[in-house]
Amino acid sequence: MEVTDIRPMLAPMISFACAGLVFLMGKKPFWRNFWSLSAASLKLLVVFTMLPGALKGTVYVFRLVEFTPGIGLAFRTDALGMFFGIVSSMLWVFTTIYAIGYMEPEHAQVRFFGFFALCVSATVGIAFAENLLTLFLFYETLTICTYPLVIHEETPEAMKAGRKYLIYTLTGGAFVLLGTVLTYQLCGTITLSKPGILSLSAGPAALTWLFVSLIAGFGVKAAIMPLHGWLPSAMVAPTPVSALLHAVAVVKAGAFGILRVVYNVFGVELLRQMHLTTWLAYLAAFTIIAASFIALFQDNFKRRLAYSTVSQLSYIILGASLLTPWGATAAIVHIANQAFSKITMFFVAGAIQRKTGKTCVHELAGIGYQMPYTMGAFTVAALSFVGVPLFAGFVSKWYLSLGALQSGQWWFALVMIVSSLLNAGYWFPIVYLAFFKSPPGARLRIDEAPWTLLAPTLICAAYVIMLGTTVDVPAMPFSLARAAVQFVFGM
Amino acid sequence: MLLWPHWLALVVVVPLAGSVVTPAVARGSGRVAGRWAIGVMTVTFAIAITLVLRVAQTGPFSYWFGGWEPPYGIEFRFDEFSAFSAVIAFIGLLAVIFSQRYAEQALSPKRIPYYYCLLMLNLTGMIGFTVTGDLFNTYVFMEILSLSGYALVAVSGEKTAEMAAFKYLVLGAVSSLFVLLSIGMLYALTGSLNMADVSARLTAGVPKLPLIVALAAMTLGYMVKAAVFPLHIWLPDAHAIAPSPVSAVLSGLVVKMGVFGMLRMYQIVYRADVVDLSVLNTVLVWLGAISIVMGAFFAIFQDDIKMMLAYSTISNVGYIVMGLGLASQYSLIGASVHVFNHALIKSTLFLAAGAIIHRTGYRTLTDLRGVGHGMPLTGGAMAIGAISIVGIPPTAGFLCKWYIALGAFQAGRPFFGFALVFGALFIFIYYIRMVNAFYFQEPVHPEVARIGEAPVSMLAPMLILAALCLVMGILGRIPLSFIEPAVTRMLATIGG
Numbered sequence: 004m005e006v007t008d009i010r011p012m013l014a015p016m017i018s019f020a021c022a023g024l025v026f027l028m029g030k031k032p033f034w035r036n037f038w039s040l041s042a043a044s045l046k047l048l049v050v051f052t053m054l055p056g057a058l059k060g061t062v063y064v065f066r067l068v069e070f071t072p073g074i075g076l077a078f079r080t081d082a083l084g085m086f087f088g089i090v091s092s093m094l095w096v097f098t099t100i101y102a103i104g105y106m107e108p109e110h111a112q113v114r115f116f117g118f119f120a121l122c123v124s125a126t127v128g129i130a131f132a133e134n135l136l137t138l139f140l141f142y143e144t145l146t147i148c149t150y151p152l153v154i155h156e157e158t159p160e161a162m163k164a165g166r167k168y169l170i171y172t173l174t175g176g177a178f179v180l181l182g183t184v185l186t187y188q189l190c191g192t193i194t195l196s197k198p199g200i201l202s203l204s205a206g207p208a209a210l211t212w213l214f215v216s217l218i219a220g221f222g223v224k225a226a227i228m229p230l231h232g233w234l235p236s237a238m239v240a241p242t243p244v245s246a247l248l249h250a251v252a253v254v255k256a257g258a259f260g261i262l263r264v265v266y267n268v269f270g271v272e273l274l275r276q277m278h279l280t281t282w283l284a285y286l287a288a289f290t291i292i293a294a295s296f297i298a299l300f301q302d303n304f305k306r307r308l309a310y311s312t313v314s315q316l317s318y319i320i321l322g323a324s325l326l327t328p329w330g331a332t333a334a335i336v337h338i339a340n341q342a343f344s345k346i347t348m349f350f351v352a353g354a355i356q357r358k359t360g361k362t363c364v365h366e367l368a369g370i371g372y373q374m375p376y377t378m379g380a381f382t383v384a385a386l387s388f389v390g391v392p393l394f395a396g397f398v399s400k401w402y403l404s405l406g407a408l409q410s411g412q413w414w415f416a417l418v419m420i421v422s423s424l425l426n427a428g429y430w431f432p433i434v435y436l437a438f439f440k441s442p443p444g445a446r447l448r449i450d451e452a453p454w455t456l457l458a459p460t461l462i463c464a465a466y467v468i469m470l471g472t473t474v475d476v477p478a479m480p481f482s483l484a485r486a487a488v489q490f491v492f493g494m
Numbered sequence: 495m496l497l498w499p500h501w502l503a504l505v506v507v508v509p510l511a512g513s514v515v516t517p518a519v520a521r522g523s524g525r526v527a528g529r530w531a532i533g534v535m536t537v538t539f540a541i542a543i544t545l546v547l548r549v550a551q552t553g554p555f556s557y558w559f560g561g562w563e564p565p566y567g568i569e570f571r572f573d574e575f576s577a578f579s580a581v582i583a584f585i586g587l588l589a590v591i592f593s594q595r596y597a598e599q600a601l602s603p604k605r606i607p608y609y610y611c612l613l614m615l616n617l618t619g620m621i622g623f624t625v626t627g628d629l630f631n632t633y634v635f636m637e638i639l640s641l642s643g644y645a646l647v648a649v650s651g652e653k654t655a656e657m658a659a660f661k662y663l664v665l666g667a668v669s670s671l672f673v674l675l676s677i678g679m680l681y682a683l684t685g686s687l688n689m690a691d692v693s694a695r696l697t698a699g700v701p702k703l704p705l706i707v708a709l710a711a712m713t714l715g716y717m718v719k720a721a722v723f724p725l726h727i728w729l730p731d732a733h734a735i736a737p738s739p740v741s742a743v744l745s746g747l748v749v750k751m752g753v754f755g756m757l758r759m760y761q762i763v764y765r766a767d768v769v770d771l772s773v774l775n776t777v778l779v780w781l782g783a784i785s786i787v788m789g790a791f792f793a794i795f796q797d798d799i800k801m802m803l804a805y806s807t808i809s810n811v812g813y814i815v816m817g818l819g820l821a822s823q824y825s826l827i828g829a830s831v832h833v834f835n836h837a838l839i840k841s842t843l844f845l846a847a848g849a850i851i852h853r854t855g856y857r858t859l860t861d862l863r864g865v866g867h868g869m870p871l872t873g874g875a876m877a878i879g880a881i882s883i884v885g886i887p888p889t890a891g892f893l894c895k896w897y898i899a900l901g902a903f904q905a906g907r908p909f910f911g912f913a914l915v916f917g918a919l920f921i922f923i924y925y926i927r928m929v930n931a932f933y934f935q936e937p938v939h940p941e942v943a944r945i946g947e948a949p950v951s952m953l954a955p956m957l958i959l960a961a962l963c964l965v966m967g968i969l970g971r972i973p974l975s976f977i978e979p980a981v982t983r984m985l986a987t988i989g990g
Binding site: 068069070071072074076114136140143147151169173174176177178180181184185187188212 | 886887888892893896899900903904908911912915916918919922923926934967968970971974
């Protein structure tokens, strides 16, 4: 059932207005924090008011403007969009609290919080985009608005990373636009409201090019190898930026785009007939393994996190390209599972850096004595990534393996097992260092990070456990993912 | 109304008469000349608007001078493409308003009346060019607008301006000769100068080779006027050195006359359907694509804002020429509307740049760092212009590029859709550089960030234009559906 409602547009607009207010009044820390926090909470509230309807199958639609028939800007909250929208609005609240604490000694905070809000605005816009053009518009906005955040430190290294980031993502954006135009040319519409709009009659060659173009475009942000080069460099950004944007918003925008392409532009039926996703699945599997191997050898904490992100994102892509209901379930829930686990780790890395100035893994010996709660949260996230039952990551791995078996490609289940081992290989040493080794000579006592850093970390860690123990966590509804799967598979 | 039957002639006669008498009316006073020019252009704009409304209601119509029927008399013909004359009058009016304060500062007082005289003469030439239905008239109006254009580039009297004007003059004169040669050949082949008549007389009996040479010469001539790569070398200097209101007119309107000439030529030849135009189309598509990329490429390395805008014009004309060459329904609509929209967008940008230069006295991106804080409204107009020219929805640039790209796919040439999108990416990069410098970089000259806004006579024109950049995007279907019948008529004879 479709209902016209302004709330799908309101959600991105709140963040947008927040950005404006921060730019106008943000010189004073109080107003900056006030507007950031209240906008984050208000948006979460708005998104949640749509949840009961969304669970009952109501779809809220808002058409903003139509340039010519079929081409316009419109917003729509289907189950898949709603899922991504909830994850990103929820994490915005936590990250805002964290950022207020973390950024205290930093310069250019007005710019930081202003663009931060703009990025979140764009992310929700992506989640609620009704058509490819709206999706593209917000996708590009996200690119532009993250640039000032990546170069926040304004060091030569940061500027270089920023340039690299722009070159990668803008090129990706151009491919998305190309794909959008081609889609319109092939089927006369660019809506994302159907389970597939293309048909085989468009000709296999054109469809193949279109698929490559769209996947390459979104794949840049989803960091599929070999398009991942920007992600590790972009880790020079301040930690809250890396946390929200490079573990959640930016990279998930790419992954979400791929889900849209697979499920709403092409449709499962067509892709099955065309066998286009086979190579994508292999590419994703390769990325999962290869990025994990690289992560094993990273000593810089945030770089290790970055490569882990590259690896984890390909879970989503692998799940999508299996084209089975279980695979799709895994892909969708992994958006939330990876987001909460990864953001916990980033929060930990940032807290350690702020508290002790340590940025490398080998320096972390004994840190668990000093910051037990922080490192406890880290351990939870690590267990989740390894895929231990009772933690969020297990759920994704379980469904992904089921999906692989369902499609008759059992070797992808093996990939899951290898990936678990590799994850254990690069996360457990940190846990071991933190709790079982003490640095020579020093007497350690508990000296935790301030509550603005600690509280979001612990809450996110708690969510990781909740997501793992019960699939239907309050406010993170598994049933949305299930509804999305049923919609795209026509069940 | 008494003059109603002669309305179409008046749209040329009013600015022509108004311009010629300017020095006499002003009697040496720049201020009086300025007011006079505003008056004349307002009347012209009003006339042009009524003509546009009429064409929207009734379709194309003609005016026969002295009541002589074509092909014996001179015919003015107002079709949907001629609606560009309203844009010319409108931007002309805004440029004249903008010039009031600008000219006081940039020109010596003695020259100001002549400046307005030349500017209006230039606008007259363009309006005439868009409404005439006669080939030789086309040439006459082209010369009016070109000669006044050369003088306008040099009007500041600086050495570099004279050099740029001279370069412009040499290339412009050569290109005019090509066009004249072509018109002569067409006359020899068909015995007529009226466009519709020439088109009707181009039958299968006409010798092919001379016709092809004539068309090639005409294309070559107009390509210089339109500054299509590699014939663009005159443009950056001329447009960057001219006074900013003139740059707006030159970049937004005058280069379009080259494109317009090609459009008219296509109208003649498509209707006649005697020669295969695929070679010409291929040339245009490729040159268009190369112009897009090269223009953007050069623009990236410019530090002077007006120079950057000038190179960006080359890119955008590339889009239009590519749209023409693709010769599909979508691409032609996109190209024709981009003629209109780019005029608005580029004028916004040049006027904003002019206001910035007027206030600060600097013109390079490095010197102008932080100016967005000092001149928030101007900076805002510039940003809207930048977003539009890149083609980001919901602004004016988006739909044209969308249509041209669709046209590329429609014509079965996806490569050019590819070139278009990646050209836009290049353009994006250098406008990001500009916005970055204006807002986010540490000012080199601290006073620039506190400089204060431009006077109202400058702000108003550019804000109106900036608003139009948005309106033409949001209401984009109006110009598209307005131009569609003309394109359909034009393509009707190709292959049935």
